[in-house]
Amino acid sequence: MDHFLYRDGVLCAEDVPVAEIAAAVGTPFYVYSTATLLRHYNLFDEALAGTDHVVCYAMKAASNQAILRTLAQAGAGMDVVSGGEYLRAKAAGVPGEKIVFSGVGKTAEEIRIALTGGIRQFNVESEPEMEVINAVAQDLGVIAPITVRVNPDVDAKTHAKIATGKSENKFGIPIARAPEVYARAASLPGLKVVGIDVHIGSQLTDLEPFRLAYSKVAELTEQLRAQGHDIHRLDLGGGLGIPYARSNEAPPLPLEYGAMIKETLGHLGCEIEIEPGRLIAGNAGLMVSKVIYVKSGEGRDFLILDGAMNDLIRPAMYDAYHDIVPVIEPAPGVEQRPYDIVGPVCETGDTFAKQRAMPPLNPGDLVAFRSAGAYGAVMSSEYNTRPLIPEVLVNGDQFAVIRERPTFDEIINRDTIPEWL
Ligand SMILES: *Cc1c(COP(=O)(O)O)cnc(C)c1O
Numbered sequence: 001m002d003h004f005l006y007r008d009g010v011l012c013a014e015d016v017p018v019a020e021i022a023a024a025v026g027t028p029f030y031v032y033s034t035a036t037l038l039r040h041y042n043l044f045d046e047a048l049a050g051t052d053h054v055v056c057y058a059m060k061a062a063s064n065q066a067i068l069r070t071l072a073q074a075g076a077g078m079d080v081v082s083g084g085e086y087l088r089a090k091a092a093g094v095p096g097e098k099i100v101f102s103g104v105g106k107t108a109e110e111i112r113i114a115l116t117g118g119i120r121q122f123n124v125e126s127e128p129e130m131e132v133i134n135a136v137a138q139d140l141g142v143i144a145p146i147t148v149r150v151n152p153d154v155d156a157k158t159h160a161k162i163a164t165g166k167s168e169n170k171f172g173i174p175i176a177r178a179p180e181v182y183a184r185a186a187s188l189p190g191l192k193v194v195g196i197d198v199h200i201g202s203q204l205t206d207l208e209p210f211r212l213a214y215s216k217v218a219e220l221t222e223q224l225r226a227q228g229h230d231i232h233r234l235d236l237g238g239g240l241g242i243p244y245a246r247s248n249e250a251p252p253l254p255l256e257y258g259a260m261i262k263e264t265l266g267h268l269g270c271e272i273e274i275e276p277g278r279l280i281a282g283n284a285g286l287m288v289s290k291v292i293y294v295k296s297g298e299g300r301d302f303l304i305l306d307g308a309m310n311d312l313i314r315p316a317m318y319d320a321y322h323d324i325v326p327v328i329e330p331a332p333g334v335e336q337r338p339y340d341i342v343g344p345v346c347e348t349g350d351t352f353a354k355q356r357a358m359p360p361l362n363p364g365d366l367v368a369f370r371s372a373g374a375y376g377a378v379m380s381s382e383y384n385t386r387p388l389i390p391e392v393l394v395n396g397d398q399f400a401v402i403r404e405r406p407t408f409d410e411i412i413n414r415d416t417i418p419e420w421l
Helices: 018-025 034-047 065-073 083-091 108-117 127-140 175-187 208-226 254-268 278-284 314-318 408-412
Strands: 004-007 010-013 029-033 053-058 077-080 099-101 121-124 144-151 191-197 233-235 271-274 285-296 301-305 324-326 337-342 351-358 366-369 391-395 398-403
Touching: 010 018, 018 029, 018 285, 018 366, 018 391, 018 398, 029 034, 029 278, 034 053, 034 065, 034 254, 034 278, 034 391, 065 083, 065 391, 065 398, 077 083, 083 099, 083 108, 099 108, 108 127, 121 127, 121 191, 121 233, 127 144, 127 175, 127 191, 144 175, 144 208, 175 191, 175 208, 191 208, 208 254, 254 271, 278 285, 314 351, 324 351
Parallel strands: 029 391, 053 077, 053 271, 077 099, 099 121, 121 144, 144 191, 191 233, 233 271, 301 337
Antiparallel strands: 004 010, 029 285, 285 301, 285 366, 324 366, 337 351, 391 398
């Protein structure tokens, strides 16, 4: 559920008409709903009630400072995947002891940043990385808390580009090798083993792959404990999917996910960490764009928008589906017609939807891409020298620009010309 609803025939973000924001900031832009962000965070928090737990928001999904602060004030920890994200989380007010650091290629410099600023744990993804964390920790005279990310060889049944838990993926170490790797970790004086980590992919719409992976983690916990390791924390990653198409069957709810976690792992008495990103931010954001032209082609009509693949790359990159709705509610019974909905970028990949049924639209009309809050603004670029689009946060009847659109001068002046030119 989200807080983007039609009221009196106009699409609103909470209590603010989307068209009002468009008039103030121009199009295209992203708009997020505070109430939706908090609702989704709380769903996870409540799903794990009764179990010692931390919800570490996977901030790569949407990492604006205002979003991070909204969630941090509600009690969220953060899952970061780079030194930059670590510093962003700290800048938003998240204490180091609530930040977990994931990712396959942490550099010595990034590890140093996190160890200096304080860290809940590193999720170690390889043996060479483990050696570097140990070396940096020893150099700083501290002990680095770690889990090892295990790859359970489970098929997450999601898009190939976001599946991470199969043995052919680059993530984690094969679960069968875990005892050997944990033995090595225990021998390194700069490290302290605190638990096990697993993350099998994103946009999972079925609980079974999770259940399979978590059952394997339960077995491994007992095996490692028998070998003398103090496994008291289980990081279960993120990945719970969201409904992108309103008409589709609903993915499992956080409550069902939480119940399954308790069922598969509850007997171990471990502290549970989860790292949801998409489910917290996805349906909490829209991308709003304007129709520039309606163009009639050979047997098809194109809606050419001012938003493009550089602003929202998910359709081009993952063949992702987004509901696209007019900002003025169509009259009941209005006849829909098929459009190809495209952006202005010079690539055929800059197509948001093909033959999508829409009510008749005209130049100047606004449309909103639903479920654009996660992996939207964070993956945008200035391809074609199109400025990064603004981000806006709504809270009740208030809204604020939380990232400005850069001017063309700012964009151009980021380049520097060598003196020989
Ligand atoms: C991307 C990622 C997440 C978040 O995944 P969602 O599908 O957005 O919930 C969590 N943990 C790790 C390690 C990730 O790489």
